[in-house]
Amino acid sequence: MELTLPGGPxxxxxxxxxxxYSAPSLxxxxxxxxxxxxxxxxxxxxGFDPELxxxxxxxHDIGLAPEFDSHAKPFEVAGGHVAWVFAAGAGWPPERRARLAEVIVRHMAAEVDPAEDPEGFLLSRAAAADIAGRDVADLPPDLRREVLERYPRLDLVEEFLRCFGDQAARKPESSAAAAMRNDLATRMARNPLEEN
Incomplete structure (x- = not known):
């Protein structure tokens, strides 16, 4: 399987x-x-919309950037708002802007129904694979090697835990805080992608 990225403005x-606005590892x-x-x-x-x-x-993690962090909203909600504004500037119609924001918010959900929200399902599963190793075995080994070579993990564990720790400290009811309480650090350390 070969990695192909969608193009367009x-x-x-x-x-x-x-x-x-993101650290190189993010x-x-x-x-x-x-x-x-x-x-x-x-x-x-x-099936999914590649551009969306x-x-x-x-x-999806833009809400972790200090420039867009909200003192009251979880990072994924803040990121959804930033994405909505981005999509408005890109000329997307209101419904597509709302879908983009929804997909970003849902990426932190425990489960997303693929029939209801295919992009949200795929974003959630892919983020969980990259962060905590969920479903990594479903990814073709050749693709894993190619992607990790092209986009190395760098200091992702340290950077991500720093960002989530900061979110958890300031927003104890947030999804980031729940992830930290559920031993995100151990899950990240055990992620098979860290071994590649």
Whole structure:
């Protein structure tokens, strides 16, 4: 399976935004999340909108950036708002903007119904694979090697735990806080992708 990224102005600009506001390890995480999501779409026979999924992957953690962090909202909700504004600037119609925000918010849900929200399902599963190793065995080994070579993990564990620890300390009812309480650090350390 070969990694193919969608093109077009929205995808290019989403990558530019993620590059400007994300640490290198989080930018690479976003790129890997799209790759894993596209692969899982094939594995689970879930059709998806490549542009919508790619933009969501690039912006799904934008709410962790200090420039967009909300003192009151969970990072995924703040990120959904930023993505809505981004999509408005890209000329997307209101319904598509709302879908983008919804996909980003749902990426932190424990379960997303693929029939109801294919992009949300794939983004959630792919982010969980990259962060905690969920469903990594579903990803073709050749693709894993290619993606990890092109977008290495760098200091993802340390950077992600720092961001989530900060979110948890300030927003104890957030999904980030719940993840920290559920031993995210151990799950990240045991992620098979860390061994590649």
């Amino acid at each position: 929205a995808c290019e600009h989403a990558t530019e935004v993620a590059s400007a 930018l690479n995480h976003s790129m890997r999340v799209y790759a894993w999501a596209a692969a899982l779409g094939g594995v689970h026979h879930v 999924l790619f933009v969501a992957a690039m912006l």
